Amino acid sequence: MATNDTLAKGFRPTYSLRLERRLTTPKWLPVATSVGAVVVALIVGALLIYLGGGHPLAAYQHILEAAFGSVGVFNDTLVKATPLILVGLACALAFRMRLWNIGAEGQFFMGAWGASAVVLLPLLPATTPKPLMLLAMALAGFLCGALWGFIPGYLKAKLNVNEVVTTLMMNYIATSWVLFWVFGAWSEGGFQMSRMFPRTAWMPRLLDYAKSIPAFGGLTLHGGILLGLIAATIVWFIVSRSKWGYEIRLIGDNPRAAHYAGINIVRNTVLVMMLSGGLAGLAGMSEISGVVHRLQGAISPGYGFTGIIVAWLAKLNPFAVVLVSVLFGGLILAGREIQPSGIPRMLQGIILFCVIASDVLLRYRVRLVRS
Amino acid sequence: MLLGAMFGFKVAVGTGNPWLGLLVAMLAGGMLSLLHAVVTINFQADQVVSGLATNFVGIGLSLVLGEGLSKAGTTALLPNWTVPGLSAIPILGPILFTNQSILVYFGYLLTPAVAFYINRTRPGMHLRAVGEYPSAADALGINVYRLRYLYVFIGGLLAGLAGATISLAISPGWFSELTTAGQGWIAIGIVIFAQWNPWRALAGAYMFGALRRLILDLQGPTMLLWFENPFRAQSPGFFLQMLPYALTIIILVIGSRSAMKKRVGAPAALGLPYVRGERGR
Numbered sequence: 001m002a003t004n005d006t007l008a009k010g011f012r013p014t015y016s017l018r019l020e021r022r023l024t025t026p027k028w029l030p031v032a033t034s035v036g037a038v039v040v041a042l043i044v045g046a047l048l049i050y051l052g053g054g055h056p057l058a059a060y061q062h063i064l065e066a067a068f069g070s071v072g073v074f075n076d077t078l079v080k081a082t083p084l085i086l087v088g089l090a091c092a093l094a095f096r097m098r099l100w101n102i103g104a105e106g107q108f109f110m111g112a113w114g115a116s117a118v119v120l121l122p123l124l125p126a127t128t129p130k131p132l133m134l135l136a137m138a139l140a141g142f143l144c145g146a147l148w149g150f151i152p153g154y155l156k157a158k159l160n161v162n163e164v165v166t167t168l169m170m171n172y173i174a175t176s177w178v179l180f181w182v183f184g185a186w187s188e189g190g191f192q193m194s195r196m197f198p199r200t201a202w203m204p205r206l207l208d209y210a211k212s213i214p215a216f217g218g219l220t221l222h223g224g225i226l227l228g229l230i231a232a233t234i235v236w237f238i239v240s241r242s243k244w245g246y247e248i249r250l251i252g253d254n255p256r257a258a259h260y261a262g263i264n265i266v267r268n269t270v271l272v273m274m275l276s277g278g279l280a281g282l283a284g285m286s287e288i289s290g291v292v293h294r295l296q297g298a299i300s301p302g303y304g305f306t307g308i309i310v311a312w313l314a315k316l317n318p319f320a321v322v323l324v325s326v327l328f329g330g331l332i333l334a335g336r337e338i339q340p341s342g343i344p345r346m347l348q349g350i351i352l353f354c355v356i357a358s359d360v361l362l363r364y365r366v367r368l369v370r371s
Numbered sequence: 372m373l374l375g376a377m378f379g380f381k382v383a384v385g386t387g388n389p390w391l392g393l394l395v396a397m398l399a400g401g402m403l404s405l406l407h408a409v410v411t412i413n414f415q416a417d418q419v420v421s422g423l424a425t426n427f428v429g430i431g432l433s434l435v436l437g438e439g440l441s442k443a444g445t446t447a448l449l450p451n452w453t454v455p456g457l458s459a460i461p462i463l464g465p466i467l468f469t470n471q472s473i474l475v476y477f478g479y480l481l482t483p484a485v486a487f488y489i490n491r492t493r494p495g496m497h498l499r500a501v502g503e504y505p506s507a508a509d510a511l512g513i514n515v516y517r518l519r520y521l522y523v524f525i526g527g528l529l530a531g532l533a534g535a536t537i538s539l540a541i542s543p544g545w546f547s548e549l550t551t552a553g554q555g556w557i558a559i560g561i562v563i564f565a566q567w568n569p570w571r572a573l574a575g576a577y578m579f580g581a582l583r584r585l586i587l588d589l590q591g592p593t594m595l596l597w598f599e600n601p602f603r604a605q606s607p608g609f610f611l612q613m614l615p616y617a618l619t620i621i622i623l624v625i626g627s628r629s630a631m632k633k634r635v636g637a638p639a640a641l642g643l644p645y646v647r648g649e650r651g652r
Contacts, residue, residue, distance in 0.1 A: 100419050155620070161627045164419055165560045169616040176616075180609040308423060346431025352424035353406065356416035363415075 020365045030315050033361050037354035038313070044354070045347050067330025075206075075219045079291060081322075081329030082221075083108070083300070085228035086283035087307030088314065088321040089235050094276040096239055096316050097252040101273060103152060103167025104280040105304025106174030107145040111281025112288045113178050114144030116194060116295040119201045120186050126198035133200045138227075138285050145281015146274040148174060153273025157266040163273075171304070179297050186295060193296035203290035224286030229322065231279060236318040248272060280304065301332060302345070309352045393535045400531020401524050403429050408523040412516055415644035426555075474536045478573075486569040498522060505645040515645050530555065560619035564626035575622065579615060586611045 046056030067077045087104045094101035115137040118124055124136055148170055155161035179192075186194040206219035239245040251258040251265055259265060283303065292299055310328055314320035328348075335344030407425045410416045489495040497518060500508035505515045533555075557579060565571035 102423065151620075155624060159624055159627050161620075161623045162559075162563055165556060165563065165623060166620050168556045169560070169619045172616040173613045176609040176613045183609070305423075305427070308420075309427075312420060343431065343435055346428055346435060349424050349427025349429075349431055352420070352427060353410055356420050356424065357410050357414040359416060360414040 022363055022365050025362050029362060033358040034313055034315060034355065037358040038351060040358075041347065041351040041354040044350050048346070049343075063331065063334035066334040072218065073333070075221050077326060077330040077333050078221050078225060079329070080332045081325040082224040082228055082290070083283040083287045083303045084306060084310055084325035084328055084332075085225070085322050086231055086286065087280050087303050088310035088325050089228075089231050089318055090276045090279035090283070091307045091311035092314065092316040092318060092321055093235055093239065093248075093279070094272055095252075095311055097248045097268065097272050098255075099153075099156070099269060099272060099276070100164045101149065101152075101167050101276050102164055102308065103148065103170045103277070103304070104283075104307045105300065105302065106167070106171035107148040107277040107280035108284040108287075108300055108304050109171075109174040109178050110148045110277075111141035111145040111284030112295060112299055113174075113181065113284075114140035114142075114281065115285035115288055116181075116186070116197075117144075119197050120194055120295065126200060128200055130200045130204075134203065134223075134289065137201060137289055138282060141281045141285025142278040143281070145284065146278035148281070149273040149275075149277020150270065153270045153277075156273070157269035175297070178295065182295055182297055188294075194294045197289070197293050201289060202293060203286065205290065220291070222286070222290030224283075224290040227282060227286055228325075231282070232318040232322050235279075239318070244268075280307070283307075306332070306348060309348050309355075312352060313355050392539055393532065396535035396539075397528045397531040400529070400534065401527040403432075404523050404527025404530070405520075407527075408520050411644060412519050412523075418644075474532075482569050482573045489569065505643075509645075519645070533558075557615060557619050560623050564622040566626065566629075579618070582615055582618060586614060 042060070046060070049056045049059050066073060068074055087108060090104050090107070091101060118133070118137045118140045119126070123140070124133055128136075152161075152163045152166040152170060155166055156163040182192055182194060188195040203222040203224055205222045206216040210217040237245075239248060247258065247263045247268055250261065251263060251268055255265060284299070287299060287303075288295060306328055310321055310324045314324045331344060331347070335347075403425060406428065407418075407421050410421045410424070411418045487495075489498060497508065497513050500511070500513060501515050501518050509515050537554075558576075561572050561575035561579070564575050
């Protein structure tokens with residue numbers, strides 16, 4: 001048959017791309033495809049900017065300078081990266097078990113609300129020593145976020161309710177809940193924000209130490225980044241080095257095998273969703289205690305959704321999440337100056353598309369074959 | 372959906388012709404869905420993540436292109452229409468057939484048409500086969516890839532139409548992301564609740580429509596029965612706004628309970644890429 005075809009085409013060899021399944025994936029490949037995906041996304045973005053009448057190179061140079069150009073702006077980039085690290089970890093953990101926690105945004109808001117409740121309800125007086133106050137806020141933020149993860153987790157585990165939709169719906173409920181308090185009981189003089197937190201509820205920042213180390217003057221980087229780094233180490237240890245992490249990975253890769261191995265899928269689903277929600281809640285706490293210092297409606301430019309992309313781009317590796325978060329922190333920071341405001345959101349979407357499309361290279365080898 | 376809402380309104384404002392807006396809205400929704408189709412069907416990417424990416428791109432694109440559109444004011448909208456004859460039916464006539472947007476009637480007609488197509492026709496059977504057992508469908512000579520492309524595209528067309536329905540008829544205008552306010556996601560909830568049955572989906576959709584109306588009505592009057600209306604104040608009103616989202620979760624719970632009892636559910640191959648010659652996961 002094949003010879004007949006070739007004959008019919010007059011001996012002209014035709015080439016086609018063929019996908020062959022890989023048996024093993026070399027270690028460098030995921031890194032290479034991730035970087036490649038970002039490069040492709042940037043090229044597509046440049047094309048769109050060019051079509052829109054802008055100068056792509058100038059725009060990218062502007063982003064680079066606005067995000068990494070000096071100590072001052074790099075400080076701002078890291079501040080933006082802090083919530084992304086925690087939210088990215090939250091998503092990476094849940095995604096590792098193939099649980100689609102799309103609700104990090106809502107869990108972020110609930111964490112912010114919980115931490116605020118400690119100060120504003122108030123659960124603790126304003127004169128509480130700082131360490132105790134911050135600990136209580138972190139705990140409250142974590143618990144509120146965990147509660148917001150528990151509800152979809154429980155519904156998924158017990159009743160097989162689709163968690164994509166429930167976590168998304170919980171987002172809307174969480175923002176409405178925060179607005180209810182911000183417009184109502186906690187409103188300051190009718191404004192849509194709470195009163196400023198007392199100093200004891202502020203996360204320590206670098207500029208607080210400017211007296212002893214002058215170089216820290218004006219740097220707003222706060223303790224939340226330490227929370228993020230610690231959390232990254234803990235998540236790495238849980239997923240890669242503990243028995244629980246093995247169960248999580250097994251359920252993610254092959255739930256049926258996990259079930260036959262006697263792993264309790266129901267309990268793991270609920271626990272992972274709670275830990276994931278808790279991490280996102282911690283991000284909310286860190287953001288209002290370290291940056292905003294009050295509760296208001298606009299505390300997140302979509303951190304919860306960016307976290308999804310961060311986790312995916314980092315291939316769910318906790319330390320890669322930290323790196324990617326810094327990158328995206330810069331993108332968010334520089335994106336504030338780019339008009340119209342939808343461009344960063346669109347770029348993030350394009351990056352996510354490129355990343356998931358490039359995943360095919362991890363599973364298949366692309367061969368040029370003569371047919 | 373958001374892209375459809377934006378394009379529909381933008382074209383209607385630009386040309387003064389809402390029908391052209393409707394057409395462009397559908398095409399925009401369809402084009403965006405093709406992106407999803409390429410990534411999931413050719414590159415076998417995860418459909419949930421790809422769907423999210425589609426959302427990000429759609430939201431970003433409509434914000435970029437819809438910049439300043441919220442101040443565009445009003446435009447010619449799609450006409451309302453009263454069906455002669457049918458509107459004379461007592462009770463139902465005034466509700467269903469009097470002075471409704473033309474798209475409402477389209478909704479009436481579309482549901483039975485889709486239900487008939489999926490359940491009673493040969494191409495509809497192929498559609499279900501591809502969703503339930505693609506390799507068997509492939510063995511029967513059905514082109515799985517082509518059908519999946521086709522139906523993703525049609526889904527995109529309809530979502531674009533849904534967006535234009537909002538911006539050109541139901542609550543005219545462009546209010547950035549608030550235009551659709553998560554209704555596309557609620558629709559997914561309704562489909563799961565309806566167990567992929569168009570008639571049940573119709574019932575679910577009208578239930579949500581009634582809820583939206585109820586929320587608006589509850590915020591109006593000063594007195595509710597013999598209580599002072601607490602929802603008139605802005606702050607408790609937020610609880611009313613939670614209702615559609617809370618209801619979505621509730622119907623999902625109800626839906627999955629009955630699905631577990633009856634052992635029916637999603638099409639078996641939903642979310643799975645199809646690769647010829649490979650065993651499914």
